[in-house]
Amino acid sequence: MKVSGAEIVVESLKKEGVTHIFGYPGGVVLNLFDYLYDAKDIKLLLTRHEQGATHMADGYARSTGRVGVALVTSGPGATNTVTGIATAAMDSIPIVVLTGQVPTMLIGNDAFQEADIVGITRPCTKYNYLVKNIDDLADTIREAFHIASTGRPGPVLIDLPRDISSGMANFNWPEKVQIRSYNPTVEGNRKMIEKAVEEISKSKKPVIIAGGGVILSGASEELKELAEFTQVPVTTTLMGIGSFPSTHHLSLGMPGMHGTYYANMAIQNSDLIVAIGMRFDDRVTGKISAFAPNATIVHIDIDPTSIRKNVHVDVPIVGDCKNVLKTLNQIVKAGKQPQWTEIRKSWLKQLDDWKELRPLCYKYSDTVIKPQYVIEKLYEATGGDAIITTEVGQNQMWAAQFFKFDKPRTFLSSGGLGTMGYGFPAAIGAQVANPGKTVIDIAGDGSIQMNIQELATAVIYELPVKVAILNNRYLGMVRQWQELFFKERYSHSHLNTVPDFVKVAEAYSAVGLRAEKPSEVEPVIREALKTNKTVFMDFVIDWKEKVFPMVPAGAAIDQMMFDDEEVPKKETKKLKAIK
Amino acid sequence: MRHTISVQVENKFGVLSRVAGLFSGRGYNIESISVGETIDPKISVMTIVTSGENQIVEQINKQLNKLIDVIKVQDLFDVDHVEREMVLVKIAPPQEQKAEVLRLAEIFRGRVVDSSLKTYTIEITGDEKKIEAFLELVKPMGVKEFVRSGKIAIAREKTKS
Numbered sequence: 001m002k003v004s005g006a007e008i009v010v011e012s013l014k015k016e017g018v019t020h021i022f023g024y025p026g027g028v029v030l031n032l033f034d035y036l037y038d039a040k041d042i043k044l045l046l047t048r049h050e051q052g053a054t055h056m057a058d059g060y061a062r063s064t065g066r067v068g069v070a071l072v073t074s075g076p077g078a079t080n081t082v083t084g085i086a087t088a089a090m091d092s093i094p095i096v097v098l099t100g101q102v103p104t105m106l107i108g109n110d111a112f113q114e115a116d117i118v119g120i121t122r123p124c125t126k127y128n129y130l131v132k133n134i135d136d137l138a139d140t141i142r143e144a145f146h147i148a149s150t151g152r153p154g155p156v157l158i159d160l161p162r163d164i165s166s167g168m169a170n171f172n173w174p175e176k177v178q179i180r181s182y183n184p185t186v187e188g189n190r191k192m193i194e195k196a197v198e199e200i201s202k203s204k205k206p207v208i209i210a211g212g213g214v215i216l217s218g219a220s221e222e223l224k225e226l227a228e229f230t231q232v233p234v235t236t237t238l239m240g241i242g243s244f245p246s247t248h249h250l251s252l253g254m255p256g257m258h259g260t261y262y263a264n265m266a267i268q269n270s271d272l273i274v275a276i277g278m279r280f281d282d283r284v285t286g287k288i289s290a291f292a293p294n295a296t297i298v299h300i301d302i303d304p305t306s307i308r309k310n311v312h313v314d315v316p317i318v319g320d321c322k323n324v325l326k327t328l329n330q331i332v333k334a335g336k337q338p339q340w341t342e343i344r345k346s347w348l349k350q351l352d353d354w355k356e357l358r359p360l361c362y363k364y365s366d367t368v369i370k371p372q373y374v375i376e377k378l379y380e381a382t383g384g385d386a387i388i389t390t391e392v393g394q395n396q397m398w399a400a401q402f403f404k405f406d407k408p409r410t411f412l413s414s415g416g417l418g419t420m421g422y423g424f425p426a427a428i429g430a431q432v433a434n435p436g437k438t439v440i441d442i443a444g445d446g447s448i449q450m451n452i453q454e455l456a457t458a459v460i461y462e463l464p465v466k467v468a469i470l471n472n473r474y475l476g477m478v479r480q481w482q483e484l485f486f487k488e489r490y491s492h493s494h495l496n497t498v499p500d501f502v503k504v505a506e507a508y509s510a511v512g513l514r515a516e517k518p519s520e521v522e523p524v525i526r527e528a529l530k531t532n533k534t535v536f537m538d539f540v541i542d543w544k545e546k547v548f549p550m551v552p553a554g555a556a557i558d559q560m561m562f563d564d565e566e567v568p569k570k571e572t573k574k575l576k577a578i579k
Numbered sequence: 580m581r582h583t584i585s586v587q588v589e590n591k592f593g594v595l596s597r598v599a600g601l602f603s604g605r606g607y608n609i610e611s612i613s614v615g616e617t618i619d620p621k622i623s624v625m626t627i628v629t630s631g632e633n634q635i636v637e638q639i640n641k642q643l644n645k646l647i648d649v650i651k652v653q654d655l656f657d658v659d660h661v662e663r664e665m666v667l668v669k670i671a672p673p674q675e676q677k678a679e680v681l682r683l684a685e686i687f688r689g690r691v692v693d694s695s696l697k698t699y700t701i702e703i704t705g706d707e708k709k710i711e712a713f714l715e716l717v718k719p720m721g722v723k724e725f726v727r728s729g730k731i732a733i734a735r736e737k738t739k740s
């Protein structure tokens with residue numbers, strides 16, 4: 001029996017276990033929307049912008065590990081998804097974006113609302129398709145989900161000409177996918193893993209750098225087992241936050257440009273780095289030639305191109321982090337046991353000294369709200385049991401530094417692309433996937449305005465997302481760079497107090513709350529967490545506050561700048577940059 | 580270092596631009612690229628000539644492999660192989676050099692594939708050195724234009740001893 005292309009698409013999505021689609025209609029996808037109108041077991045959430053739809057699919061995916069799905073129309077609908085797709089690509093997030101396209105006959109004719117979205121997104125998708133034959137439709141969707149979710153995950157786009165979704169064909173769901181040219185290596189090479197074990201047993205000053213790959217492969221347990229058994233401290237990159245408990249005594253927090261003093265010192269002084277599911281991004285390494293000068297590097301990653309791309313690697317292991325760590329742990333435990341606590345004693349002591357010398361800190365004020373204080377209070381009020389998303393800028397760094405994350409998939413942030421406007425729609429997507437959970441977007445006053453229209457989506461679908469706006473009236477991170485590196489010339493970084501976020505929230509029938517004094521912070525948070533509605537919390541913070549430590553661009557990561565005022569009393573050295 | 584890389588790809592719409600886009604997007608050199616069908620019509624082979632430091636060429640090989648449509652990547656740098664390129668040269672020699680042009684073509688085992696009152700079009704096939712040598716020799720004799728095919732290459736079969 002022949003069925004419509006629209007039916008094939010939707011039924012295929014259901015076969016893939018899709019329950020939610022984030023979408024926005026338009027001319028060439030009306031057949032699909034019509035079929036979705038009364039489709040069972042699958043719900044389309046109407047967003048207010050296609051960028052929002054892709055970030056929601058992304059937040060859905062990051063918070064669950066399942067593939068997120070967006071559906072939009074051709075031309076402007078499709079081009080509006082590009083930032084969301086590129087964001088997912090940089091952070092290896094599995095999403096499938098379905099775009100409408102003008103009828104096959106008209107492709108290439110500059111037809112109304114035609115855009116070559118396959119061409120436009122080729123460099124920012126893991127793979128993309130233009131479906132030209134309706135008989136390929138089901139197979140294409142099956143392949144797309146397979147490619148998006150396996151190996152190093154990533155976004156896949158499927159472009160659907162109108163005559164494909166409106167055409168008729170038999171629906172044959174392929175039980176298996178087999179792509180001869182796509183076979184990710186998931187098991188690590190045993191010889192190399194043995195070598196890694198040897199290095200770990202030999203090392204006196206080892207550090208694990210855990211990245212987003214640990215979360216993507218679900219390897220947190222294995223990571224913890226390794227760290228605890230061999231007594232190796234762990235630093236988690238921005239993307240790796242949550243892969244190892246921040247509250248663990250072996251945790252060093254985040255490394256890199258705004259990393260902790262002790263994480264950066266540990267890396268620079270280490271004799272062994274075990275890099276797991278991370279890619280030596282320049283925000284992590286700083287000046288590459290001065291990075292971890294004395295360390296042997298073991299690098300575990302599923303993507304061979306990540307290995308030896310930026311740094312020299314002594315023991316490369318291509319494979320899925322979880323598989324590799326499982327094998328590695330087995331080998332460690334089966335082998336000759338050094339006295340782990342004994343051989344690590346002086347190194348761990350050194351790390352404790354560094355932690356004590358320069359902990360993450362800020363100067364509390366009881367007249368003006370400090371952003372770090374807001375985040376601490378959010379942590380206290382939620383007991384850490386929340387999904388936190390962030391925007392980009394100072395807000396993102398403070399969230400990464402001052403909230404504590406003990407579980408994977410609870411910190412969602414645009415690390416690779418650094419997309420302002422990511423956090424709010426991502427929070428909505430995460431809330432859709434995790435109904436009972438507290439979901440908070442830690443936002444900047446600039447970033448929140450990049451997708452503020454999604455307030456409507458949150459309100460209409462009764463999603464109780466909370467947004468904590470750290471309102472400094474500035475594009476704060478830009479202002480910080482201008483203060484430090486551009487002689488305090490604040491060119492176009494001042495936002496003024498526009499808009500009134502409380503009124504904006506209220507205009508969308510959400511709840512708006514404001515705190516202007518430190519004493520108001522806790523009551524506002526408590527009230528926000530109590531209500532079952534979408535809430536904007538407008539925290540009017542000290543605009544002068546900066547993110548520290550900071551490694552200036554191009555410097556080695558132990559060349560950190562600190563806010564002198566922040567140095568704890570017992571610290572006697574008063575250096576701007578210390579080596 | 581210059582590397583000739585032979586890439587087997589699915590003969591699908593858009594593959595060439597995926598490969599070309601990889602080189603331009605990541606700033607890799609591409610000296611020549613040639614594409615054609617193979618014994619299996621579903622597979623094409625691209626011969627790419629590129630250059631860069633070892634670490635870059637290693638990345639190029641890995642990045643090519645990572646493309647979903649790429650079936651196999653073979654860097655011929657350390658592989659005994661045969662390579663060929665073709666050039667079509669249109670020459671308008673002065674009357675007194677016409678014979679010399681034809682003689683050179685013969686020495687290089689070329690063929691005259693077109694001629695007019697004033698011009699000869701000569702086809703030369705060979706490795707890069709041979710082609711460059713021929714072009715060098717005929718340059719002063721009135722070369723009007725030439726077109727090169729880009730290199731194609733194939734690994735030598737190991738001879739049994």
Ligand SMILES: Cc1ncc(C[n+]2csc(CCOP(=O)(O)OP(=O)(O)O)c2C)c(N)n1
Nearest residue numbers: 393394395418420444445446447475476477
């Ligand atoms: C879409 C986009 N445009 C520009 C930038 C560059 N950028 C990085 S941080 C930043 C300022 C962000 O301001 P705000 O959201 O208020 O955050 P704050 O730093 O003040 O916490 C800008 C403009 C970006 N990351 N993303």
Ligand SMILES: [Mg+2]
Nearest residue numbers: 444445474476
């Ligand atoms: Mg701001």
